[in-house]
Amino acid sequence: MKRVGLCGGTFDPLHNGHVALVKAAVDSGQIDQCFVMPAGRPPHKQHQIVSPAAYRLAMVEKAFAHMPAVVVSDMEIHQKGRSYTLDTVKRLLPKLEPDSELVLIYGSDILIDLEQWHQPQDILNLCPLLLARRGGYDPLQMDRLADKMRQKFKARIDFFDCPELDVSSHAIRDDITRKKPWRHQVPEAVGRFIEYHGFYQYAGDLDRIEPAIWHQLLDYETRIWPLFTRKRLLHSLNVMLACLHLAMIHKVPLEKAGLAGLIHDCAKCLPRKEQMELAKKSGDDSMLEQDLAHAPAGMVLAREQLNVTDEDVLRAIFCHTTGCPEMSPLAMILFLCDKIEPSRHYERLQPIRDLAEKDLRQAMLLCVEEINLFLVRSKLAPHPYTLQLVAKLQSETQ
Secondary structure (H helix, E strand, O other), X not given: OEEEEEEEEOOOOOOHHHHHHHHHXXXXXXXXXXXXXXXXXXXXXXXXXXXXXXXXXXXXXXXXXXXXXXXXXXXHHHOOOOOOHHHHHHHHHHHOOOOEEEEEEEEHHHHXXXXXXXXXXXXXXXXXXXXXXXXOOOHHHHHHHHHHHHHHHOOOEEEEEOOOOOOOHHHHHHHHHOOOOOHXXXXXXXXXXXXXXXXXXXXXXXXXXXXHHHHHHHHHHHHHHHHOOHXXXXXXXXXXXXXXXXXXXXXXXHHHHHHHHHHOOOOOOOOHHHHHHHHHOOOOHHHOOOOOOHHHHHHHHHHHOOOOOOHHHHHHHHOOOXXXXXXXXXXXXHXXXXXHOXXXXXXXXXXXXXXXXXXXXXXXXXXXXXXXXXXXXXXXXXXXXXXXXXXXXXXXXX
16 A cells, blocks of 8 residues: 655745655655645634745745655645645545555644644544654653544554754744844755745735735735746736835735736736737737737736726736836836846846835836836837836926
């Protein structure tokens, strides 16, 4: 019989303790393979701000890329609603090879509140538990709790040894926010990924967002996932977080800024023919060039397929590439964040970022000047909307 482990978690961020747990489970010889599955919507964290799924999945993939016995699964991420263990087990069991047994992997401390889980009896009827003995918990107490679960639920429980690591995701997020050393607590590839995308730099901002607004944005992340390449989705999430940051500073509604940032490129990865058909429906033939059509196409797609009705959001999507003479604060924020999100790199980037927090118009002017210099070097002409925007900004900032 093939024994397949399942190790789930929020992984926000994934750290060395997570890797040590999975490695020790595999090395114990008690499982043949291990599924590592980032949670979609953890039910016990419904009132907390959890990072977007694409970030968390990417960190898990990078951490376990070198372990052939580990399979990274995005199954929970794509299921609707809360991610309950029982539902996940029922979905995963039919996907396993015949004559396979699914084993749930946790730290032994889960025995403390196992009875409060969602339908624990049903879970334990389906799967045995494989629990890590780690420091910080009395092993005799864990044995007593295991015996209690065996008697009460007829649970099948085994243990394996795992090195103790004093590390937590919450502490890492705090260290990043406070600019304290943190890279030693995560795998090297995960550290590079976090630094490149810079998403935890906005952790302080996210703590100020109402959970209802954040969950709505995460719902949209799930909806747009099929429209994007992974790289494009990560860029859009970066833009979303940057938009939320500037929206807080400049008093723009967060639900508008977050949504505009997240979906602004929703048509970018569509086949050319489909993109052009949508762009033509925008009614503006000046935006049908290959590098520009995704913006009007995105506006139409957002309205027709994503049910976005806010005209300020739709207009911001339309002009996020070229700009236009009349731009609302939301439109300026989206335009800027598309160019200055953390994974962008080009000349005079930091001055634009700094200005964006103080004066949107001055930042817009510097950003557009930088774009126009690039176009000149590339022997390309700026769009008429961009030239009109520059003229307007120059007249307003003199």
